[in-house]
Amino acid sequence: MAFCQKRPRLKKKRVFNYRLSRARRFVECVFGILCNKWRILHTPINLNPDFVEVIVLATCVLHNFVRLRDGIRFEETLLSCDMTDIPVIGTGNPSLKSKDIRDKLADYFVSPSGSVPWQYDII
Numbered sequence: 017m018a019f020c021q022k023r024p025r026l027k028k029k030r031v032f033n034y035r036l037s038r039a040r041r042f043v044e045c046v047f048g049i050l051c052n053k054w055r056i057l058h059t060p061i062n063l064n065p066d067f068v069e070v071i072v073l074a075t076c077v078l079h080n081f082v083r084l085r086d087g088i089r090f091e092e093t094l095l096s097c098d099m100t101d102i103p104v105i106g107t108g109n110p111s112l113k114s115k116d117i118r119d120k121l122a123d124y125f126v127s128p129s130g131s132v133p134w135q136y137d138i139i
Contacts, residue, residue, distance in 0.1 A: 030139040031131075032122035050075050053082075 051057040054075045061068050110118070124130035 027136075027139070028122050028126050031125050031135055032118070034135060034139050035125050036121075050079060053079060 047057070050072070056071060057075065061071065063071075125135070
């Protein structure tokens with residue numbers, strides 16, 4: 017009986033982990049494309065995080081402008097997802113706020129409004 021009670025939680029955890037890793041892969045791929053095009057993103061930027069956010073947003077706008085003007089060159093995007101692994105920082109013990117956010121996202125991903133039809137086929 018205990019296994020049956022844990023099964024929905026296991027499914028929710030798998031869906032959450034899948035959706036989180038899919039989002040991370042997407043962001044890393046997009047950032048890789050930006051790094052290939054804009055040299056400022058090749059090295060660490062030692063500035064205020066708010067200003068770094070403005071720089072990244074500006075590179076997104078410039079990237080979209082160049083794509084609209086010159087068109088899309090598919091070859092440029094093929095080699096762009098080569099991000100290195102980011103080292104884990106912290107103790108590995110999430111705060112209560114982090115756990116709450118994670119649980120809310122996990123609940124949303126398995127809810128009718130937040131689920132996608134193919135997520136259960138993948139896990």
